[in-house]
Amino acid sequence: MRLAAALLTVVMLASAQAPKQPSEENVVVFGGTGSDILRRCSDVGVLKAGETVAPLRLVEVSKHAGACEGYIAGVSDTILSYGSVITPKNRIYCPPPNAEMDQLIRVVKKWLEDNPSQLHLPAGVLVIRALGEAFPCG
Numbered sequence: 562m563r564l565a566a567a568l569l570t571v572v573m574l575a576s577a578q579a580p581k582q583p584s585e586e587n588v589v590v591f592g593g594t595g596s597d598i599l600r601r602c603s604d605v606g607v608l609k610a611g612e613t614v615a616p617l618r619l620v621e622v623s624k625h626a627g628a629c630e631g632y633i634a635g636v637s638d639t640i641l642s643y644g645s646v647i648t649p650k651n652r653i654y655c656p657p658p659n660a661e662m663d664q665l666i667r668v669v670k671k672w673l674e675d676n677p678s679q680l681h682l683p684a685g686v687l688v689i690r691a692l693g694e695a696f697p698c699g
Contacts, residue, residue: 595680595687599673602629605666633665636688653689655698668695 604625608614614622640653656665672691673680679687 593684595673595676595682595684598629598632598684598688599670599680601625601632602666602670602673605629605670629666630662632684633669633688634662636685637665637692640689640692652698654693654696656692656696660696665692668692 602625604622606626608619608622637656641656669688669691672694673687676687679690
């Protein structure tokens with residue numbers, strides 16, 4: 562017990578005293594820009610079943626594809642929930658009931674590719690624009 566407490570103390574002191582080195586690379590925690598989401602979404606579907614790929618490439622592609630899908634799903638779910646509960650008459654977009662995530666990703670990716678002058682804008686804004694144009698209400 563004392564040994565565990567001593568080790569924990571050493572680890573805590575070492576981590577508290579170790580200076581944090583700033584990363585050379587910028588990290589985007591929430592959202593990013595249209596360029597960021599397009600880069601991630603460009604990795605969706607690039608690997609095919611049975612393909613041989615380096616492990617690091619597999620990790621990178623999987624991370625990007627997951628970030629793309631998760632981001633678009635999060636924005637979409639938030640907007641659809643908000644529109645359904647808060648302002649049902651003013652919904653921003655109305656996807657068909659059978660729309661699948663792959664379709665939403667393709668819509669957003671194509672919109673981003675077709676609108677390069679907008680890629681500096683926040684990713685969330687562009688996802689909403691893309692889905693709004695593809696699935697207008699009314």
